[in-house]
Amino acid sequence: MIELKDVSITYGAATRSAVSNVSLSVAAGERVGIVGESGSGKSTLTSAILRSLPKGARVDGRIVYDGRDLATIQESEFRALRSVGIARIPQDPLASLNPVIRVGNQLRDVLRAHRKVSRTECVELIEQALGEVGIPEPHLKRKAFPHELSGGMRQRVLIAMSLINEPRLLIADEPTTALDVTVQAQIIDLLQRELDSREMSLLLITHDIGVVVELCTRIIVMRHGRVVEEGLTAEIMANPQHPYTRELFAAAERQPARASRKAEDS
Numbered sequence: 001m002i003e004l005k006d007v008s009i010t011y012g013a014a015t016r017s018a019v020s021n022v023s024l025s026v027a028a029g030e031r032v033g034i035v036g037e038s039g040s041g042k043s044t045l046t047s048a049i050l051r052s053l054p055k056g057a058r059v060d061g062r063i064v065y066d067g068r069d070l071a072t073i074q075e076s077e078f079r080a081l082r083s084v085g086i087a088r089i090p091q092d093p094l095a096s097l098n099p100v101i102r103v104g105n106q107l108r109d110v111l112r113a114h115r116k117v118s119r120t121e122c123v124e125l126i127e128q129a130l131g132e133v134g135i136p137e138p139h140l141k142r143k144a145f146p147h148e149l150s151g152g153m154r155q156r157v158l159i160a161m162s163l164i165n166e167p168r169l170l171i172a173d174e175p176t177t178a179l180d181v182t183v184q185a186q187i188i189d190l191l192q193r194e195l196d197s198r199e200m201s202l203l204l205i206t207h208d209i210g211v212v213v214e215l216c217t218r219i220i221v222m223r224h225g226r227v228v229e230e231g232l233t234a235e236i237m238a239n240p241q242h243p244y245t246r247e248l249f250a251a252a253e254r255q256p257a258r259a260s261r262k263a264e265d266s
């Protein structure tokens with residue numbers, strides 16, 4: 001589905017690359033998690049895939065989606081490919097929604113950019129999408145402005161927006177970081193359900209290894225812009241090789257919220 005070959009990314013005047021020689025792939029239907037501390041280059045990687053790096057950033061190596069080199073295709077072709085193929089749940093919900101447009105209308109714009117739908121059908125699809133992500137009273141909430149919703153609801157609106165065109169690849173950049181643990185758990189369950197109910201690949205970015213363990217079949221560990229460890233989730237959990245990976249697991253164990261969730265599960 002998507003393959004990165006020896007990708008290095010350098011921002012404008014920076015002397016060090018934000019990402020160095022990263023190779024990774026996500027197959028159709030596969031769920032891959034990238035973990036790594038703040039500043040390890042995770043968001044930079046997703047921006048490179050989505051061609052949304054700031055001007056002056058240099059990308060070396062190849063990023064191939066469905067056999068096509070994303071660096072070489074035209075902007076129009078990329079946009080078409082994006083609207084049907086690749087969706088992103090961005091890291092910052094508030095900054096990613098337009099504050100002066102009702103959320104339902106923002107969903108409508110995303111929907112209409114991709115297919116022709118009648119007014120009534122549009123309203124139905126939007127209310128359905130909001131309902132699916134667990135927003136109560138979608139017929140009312142679709143008329144709300146972003147600031148009239150809670151943080152968890154805004155994040156759900158963004159998830160609804162990213163799923164409404166049934167993408168083949170979902171890139172989720174810290175979809176739960178800004179949320180409190182109970183909402184976090186709801187969002188993870190929601191993503192789990194969505195992944196189970198449709199054939200979709202996932203590239204999940206987070207610094208929280210616990211979230212990856214719950215959602216992903218494969219883990220990639222990044223540090224200082226490089227991949228330091230990679231493998232099946234179960235294998236890495238059973239036998240983490242890199243000291244940094246072991247640290248991540250140890251830190252997750254110390255989190256009381258997650259530990260108590262685990263206790264509830266067992």
Ligand SMILES: Nc1ncnc2c1ncn2[C@@H]1O[C@H](COP(=O)(O)OP(=O)(O)OP(=O)(O)O)[C@@H](O)[C@H]1O
Nearest residue numbers: 011018036037038039040041042043044045054207
């Ligand atoms: N727009 C930018 N201009 C210049 N440097 C940037 C820019 N965005 C990120 N960087 C740098 O690139 C490196 C990687 O940042 P990135 O945002 O990819 O990290 P991250 O792994 O997503 O971190 P976090 O977990 O905090 O989201 C950092 O050193 C950061 O300072």
Ligand SMILES: [Mg+2]
Nearest residue numbers: 042043044091
């Ligand atoms: Mg980031």
